[in-house]
Structures are given as structure tokens and as C-alpha cells.
Amino acid sequence: MKSTEPSTQTSQINIQAINAFNDNYIWAITNKEMVTLVDPGDADVCIKFIEAENLILNAILITHHHADHTGGIEALVEYCQQKQWSLSVYGPANENIPRCDVQLKENDTVTLSVFDISFNIIDLPGHTAGHIAYFADNDTTPILFCGDTLFSAGCGRIFEGTPIQMFTSLSKLMNLPEQTHVYCTHEYTQANIAFALTVDPTNEALINYDVKVNELRANGHATIPSTIKQEKQINPFLRCHEQNIQISAQKFSPDTTISTLDTFTTIRRWKDQF
Ligand code: ZN
Ligand code: FE
DSSP states (O other): OOOOSOOOOOSOOEEEEEEETTTEEEEEEEOSSEEEEESOOOHHHHHHHHHHHTOEEEEEEOOOOOHHHHTTHHHHHHHHHHHTOOOEEEEETTSOOTTOSEEEOTTOEEEEGGGTEEEEEEEOOSSSTTOEEEEEOOSSOOEEEEETSEETTEEOOOSSSOHHHHHHHHHHHHTSOTTOEEEESBOOHHHHHHHHHHHSTTOHHHHHHHHHHHHHHHTTOOOOOEEHHHHHHHOGGGOTTSHHHHHHHHHHOTTOOSSHHHHHHHHHHHHHHO
């Protein structure tokens, strides 16, 4: 890898949200000097952040090709050229990402030495055909950047893949350590909970989460990151093995068989019309 960054070794990283568009989060991994951006759909808000925090941009991580995740790449590459900063753009091997330097697929590793962090790549087809996630299996706090695949209390729409692909992708994420911090790219949590409560109305953890989320939003706070543990308790798309959700799916669509995959397929279709 190109690496002109100072070889600062620190485990003291921060992850900050840069708000973009209506409800996107561009995640900034920072230490005192450097920043790596995840899914920078809008360059202007990123450049404002970089200048306000007086940081050097060293890498961009892309999860999938949609414009709200990639639209800022070109301008950020040019910005770094003007500043004479060495920038690496990482993205999925199976999608067309502008200015992509390193094409990634399942089990590849991305090491960001300035942050002393390594990500394992997980293929997550479903929302788009080549969608990937970045997973850092840290000691105390594993970190996941999962783009538009797993949202808090929901999941991405299936645009390019099949229900079984999306189901399999979400199952991979469910098997990550429970304490993993889940950084998705949209603040969709309240709308997702409204649907989740329709499908799974007696879920106590979900009812409590609704209260917590409403409070966070009323005070202008992000509901992200979530955790894998939390999502297993409240996210209907990770709970299709539960009888309550299978019964709801059958009420919505009487053809649904009592299988986890069929239930998933039905509630994903239901959410599309909700
Ligand atoms: Zn997307
Ligand atoms: Fe998106």
C-alpha cells in the first residue's frame, strides 16, 4: 500500500458522524492528525469537516456503488491532489467505483496503519450485487461498517440481489461478536421501528428501544451505532425464526410458509409497501 502517512501508532481512534443529505451518515475514523472516510456521498461536508478538525485525509472506504455513498469521491481525490496528500480509495471488486485504487472481496484485509486498525472484508450481496462491509475485530469494541445492508431495526432494500442473498448476508452479520458496534449509513431507525412494531408488537426489547430512540431523536442525537446484540433483540429481519414474526408474515401473506427464509422474504416485501 502507498503509505506516506506518519507512522503514528495509536489505538486511540474516534469515529464521528458527518451528516449528509437528509439522513446519511458519512463515518469519519480519526485520530489527532488523520481521517479516513466511509462512504463519502458528498465532498463538501467532508471538506468542511477536514478543515474544521485540521486533519489529513488518507483513505476512503466504499461499501457499494450508490451515489449517496460514492458521489464525493472525485472531488475528494482532487482535493487531496491539491494538498499533495496520498489517498487510497478502497471499494468492492464487483462494482464500478470511481477512482478505486484497491478492489476488495470476501476475506481481504485493509490495514490502516495510522489508526492501528485492520478490517476484514465481508461480501454482502442483496442491496446491490457487490456490496461489502468492513469489519475490525478489535479487542474490546469490534467495529462494522455495513453500508445499506443492516440498519438499526431494519435492512436495506433488495435492489440487485435476491431475498436469499440478502438473508444470507444478514446471517453473516448476525454471527459477528455481539458487542460489535454497527455503523450503517442512514438514520432510518424511527421509521424502521414503526414497521418493526407492526410485525413484532409484543417484543418488550423493541418497545423499550422505541422509547429510547424517540428520546435520542428529540434531542438531535444519532441512533447509530447500534450493536449486533441490540439488533438481534429488536430487528425483525434478524428474527424471522421467531414464531411471532412468522405468524405476522402469514397474516400479511397467507402463502408464506413457516420457514425463516420465507418469513424474511415476506416481511421484506411488506416493508417495501409499508
Ligand atoms: Zn444504497
Ligand atoms: Fe444509501
